[in-house]
Every structure is written in structure tokens, then in C-alpha cells.
Amino acid sequence: MKGxxxxxxxxxxxxxxxxxIPNLQIWKPMQVGMWAWLLHRITGVALSIYLLIxxxxxxxxxxxxxxxxxxxxxxxxxxxxxxxxxxxLLAAVLFHSINGIRLILFDIGVGIxxxxxxxxxxxxxxxxxxxxxxxxxxxxxxx
Amino acid sequence: MNKDFNALAWLLQRITAVGLVLxxxxxxxxxxxxTHGEVIKFSDVSMRLHTWTLVLIDICxxxxxxxxxxxxxxxxxxxxxxxxxxxxxxLWVLMCGGCVLAIIGGxxxxxxxxxxx
Numbered sequence: 001m002k003g004x005x006x007x008x009x010x011x012x013x014x015x016x017x018x019x020x021i022p023n024l025q026i027w028k029p030m031q032v033g034m035w036a037w038l039l040h041r042i043t044g045v046a047l048s049i050y051l052l053i054x055x056x057x058x059x060x061x062x063x064x065x066x067x068x069x070x071x072x073x074x075x076x077x078x079x080x081x082x083x084x085x086x087x088x089l090l091a092a093v094l095f096h097s098i099n100g101i102r103l104i105l106f107d108i109g110v111g112i113x114x115x116x117x118x119x120x121x122x123x124x125x126x127x128x129x130x131x132x133x134x135x136x137x138x139x140x141x142x143x
Numbered sequence: 144m145n146k147d148f149n150a151l152a153w154l155l156q157r158i159t160a161v162g163l164v165l166x167x168x169x170x171x172x173x174x175x176x177x178t179h180g181e182v183i184k185f186s187d188v189s190m191r192l193h194t195w196t197l198v199l200i201d202i203c204x205x206x207x208x209x210x211x212x213x214x215x216x217x218x219x220x221x222x223x224x225x226x227x228x229x230x231x232x233x234l235w236v237l238m239c240g241g242c243v244l245a246i247i248g249g250x251x252x253x254x255x256x257x258x259x260x
Binding site for chain 2: 044055077
């Protein structure tokens with residue numbers, strides 16, 4: 001159990017000094033950085049699961065041949081549920097990628113002191129792109 | 144050796160992240176926005192993937208995506224201080240699973256180069 005105590009003590013030191021590296025043992029519900037970390041992790045896991053399904057399914061469909069491919073994609077892409085799911089997927093991809101760019105900036109020492117502002121800027125960019133995509137896809141979902 | 148491996152994994156996670164932002168943008172554009180919502184047909188994909196350039200882009204997307212996802216999952220496992228054996232098993236499962244998916248995906252993509260559209 002010594003390892004867990006060490007990580008907690010180290011995590012506490014880092015979190016108190018930088019307010020950037022969240023630690024599971026220190027839950028700060030109102031801290032933006034904690035939410036950014038949690039959402040990044042949730043979207044990451046969700047996208048990993050989606051990637052596993054996407055690669056497996058598409059590979060099987062392609063190897064089964066043209067008729068099967070056309071039938072399955074016709075069914076999926078004609079479905080409104082699939083189009084809505086596509087938007088949800090896009091939202092996850094946008095948040096994870098833009099927050100990831102924010103994290104890479106921190107890795108090279110840029111903007112650590114403005115991590116909250118950068119989070120909101122990134123979220124605004126994600127939201128703007130998401131709205132554009134939704135407006136583009138909305139006629140197909142509604143029709 | 145372990146530190147070098149971890150440092151390389153950390154660096155590759157960043158490199159694949161940047162690569163994925165670009166490649167996913169292309170992927171989304173080609174499949175969802177350029178087609179104007181039309182159902183994607185096998186012949187359309189075959190026509191697009193009859194060129195080595197686009198096949199290589201998709202191969203890179205496949206490898207970058209699998210690496211980034213696997214390393215991300217492994218990082219989560221590391222965060223929870225999973226013991227030596229658990230971490231080793233997770234690493235091998237992720238590596239083997241990633242390789243299998245990469246091979247299957249690669250075979251599917253290369254098939255388009257040799258199939259009439």
C-alpha cells in the first residue's frame with residue numbers, strides 16, 4: 001500500500017503547485033482542469049471502444065464483398081439514429097482532439113498558467129465546429 | 144531501458160495525436176461532407192482507394208489510431224497503480240489486439256487496390 005500513499009502524496013504536491021495535474025484522490029468538483037481531464041478520459045475510452053467496433057465491422061464487411069457492403073451501409077446511413085450517433089461521435093472527437101492539442105501545448109510549456117482560459121477557448125472552438133456540422137447534417141436527419 | 148521505452152511511448156502518443164487530428168479531418172471530410180450525405184457505395188470506396196496515396200493515408204490513420212487508443216488505455220491502467228503482472232498482461236493484450244486489428248484493417252484496405260471498382 002506504500003505505493004498508493006506515495007502517489008497520493010506526490011499527486012497532492014503537484015496538484016497544489018500547478019492546479020493542472022488532477023489526482024483521483026483529490027477531487028475538486030469546481031476546478032475546470034479536473035473536468036477537462038475527466039471528459040478527456042471519458043471521450044478517449046468511448047472513442048477507443050468505437051474504434052474497435054469500427055475497424056472490426058468495416059473489415060468484415062469489406063472482406064464479405066460488394067453486395068454485403070452496399071446493403072449494410074445503405075441500412076446504416078439511411079437510419080436517422082445512425083446520423084445522430086455520427087454527431088455524437090463528432091462531438092467526442094472534437095472535444096478530445098482540441099483538448100489534446102491544449103495538453104500538447106502544456107507539454108511544451110505554453111499556456112500552463114492560462115489552462116482554464118485555454119479550456120474555454122478550446123470548448124468554444126469545438127462547439128462552433130459541432131454546430132456547423134449539425135447544421136450541415138440537420139436537413140438529412142429531419143427529412 | 145524502461146525509462147527510454149516510456150519516453151518513446153509518451154512522444155509517440157503526441158506525434159500520433161497530431162497526425163490523427165489531420166488524418167481524421169481528411170477522413171471525416173471525404174466520407175461525410177464531400178459525399179453530401181449520399182450513401183457510400185463499395186464502388187465509390189473502391190474508386191477512392193484505387194490510388195496508393197489514399198490507401199497510405201488510411202493505413203496511417205489505422206496505425207496512428209490503434210497506437211493512440213492502446214497507449215491511452217494503458218496510461219489509464221498505469222494511473223490506477225495496477226500491479227506488475229496486471230500491467231504486463233494489459234500491455235500484451237493491447238499490443239496483440241492492436242496488431243491483429245492493424246493486420247485485418249490493412250488486408251481490407253489493400254484489397255481495394257486489387258479489386259475492380
